[in-house]
Amino acid sequence: MVEGTGDRSSLPRHIAFVMDGNGRWARQRRFLRLRGHEEGAKSLRRLTRHCRSIGVEEVTFYALSTENFERRPAAELGFLFRLLKRYLIDERSELLENDIRLKAIGETDALPADVRAELAETERLTALNRGMVLRLALNYGARQEILRAVKRVARQVSSGEIDAAAVEAMGTDDFRRYLWDAEMSDPDLLIRTAGEYRLSNFLLWQVSYAELWVTDALWPDFDVDGLETALTAYAARERKYGAVGKRSLDSRTGAGKRPANR
Numbered sequence: 001m002v003e004g005t006g007d008r009s010s011l012p013r014h015i016a017f018v019m020d021g022n023g024r025w026a027r028q029r030r031f032l033r034l035r036g037h038e039e040g041a042k043s044l045r046r047l048t049r050h051c052r053s054i055g056v057e058e059v060t061f062y063a064l065s066t067e068n069f070e071r072r073p074a075a076e077l078g079f080l081f082r083l084l085k086r087y088l089i090d091e092r093s094e095l096l097e098n099d100i101r102l103k104a105i106g107e108t109d110a111l112p113a114d115v116r117a118e119l120a121e122t123e124r125l126t127a128l129n130r131g132m133v134l135r136l137a138l139n140y141g142a143r144q145e146i147l148r149a150v151k152r153v154a155r156q157v158s159s160g161e162i163d164a165a166a167v168e169a170m171g172t173d174d175f176r177r178y179l180w181d182a183e184m185s186d187p188d189l190l191i192r193t194a195g196e197y198r199l200s201n202f203l204l205w206q207v208s209y210a211e212l213w214v215t216d217a218l219w220p221d222f223d224v225d226g227l228e229t230a231l232t233a234y235a236a237r238e239r240k241y242g243a244v245g246k247r248s249l250d251s252r253t254g255a256g257k258r259p260a261n262r
Helices: 022-028 033-054 066-071 074-090 092-097 113-125 142-159 164-168 172-176 224-236 246-253
Strands: 014-018 058-065 100-105 132-140 189-192 211-214
Touching (some): 022 033, 033 224, 058 066, 058 074, 066 132, 074 113, 189 224, 211 224
Parallel strands (some): 058 132, 100 132
């Protein structure tokens, strides 16, 4: 496994990835789209290894959206499911060796039975790993996640588990318990490949304060150097969460000039 180098004091705890561009990568090379997905799986593996080696605690990959699940051709979906099944089996030894826990979010009950079985087995085998969480968003949509959470709250009110006063007193951290993964920390950095400037229904609740990084590189071409460029840009940013940043205060008081927030 590649060893990380350099100052990691500003390393994001959680990086989320929108893996875009597999089809375009294949089309540019006159390959079938399926070849792009195969190469994309290699990028996922490569970036997971590097994130683990440098100390990132969580990575979440947007592997299959609800829109993909509903609208992609059956033949392409079938290939994606076979690729996912092979990945879940082939990566078990590396996940265990490197103390990585696999978790899935999304409507996974709709996946083929054989894929669900391998997913459940890999999650079971890695459940006690604590080095890093590798999260796959499968048949996932953020609007659907939030709607599902609201319905869960409504069912608990209806059944008497909680009352209206408890709902009224509910804060954002309380509501988080109803999302797909209550243990997920908010992503610090969201990386999207293929030059598209949109969230595409991904982690809308969780990325409210994430730093965004968009690269023109297609996902199969996105490599460790590309990730390091994103991490360097992230480290240079000032995360204020709505407050007045230190750089702004310094400019008001005349204390040394700093680069403008990017």
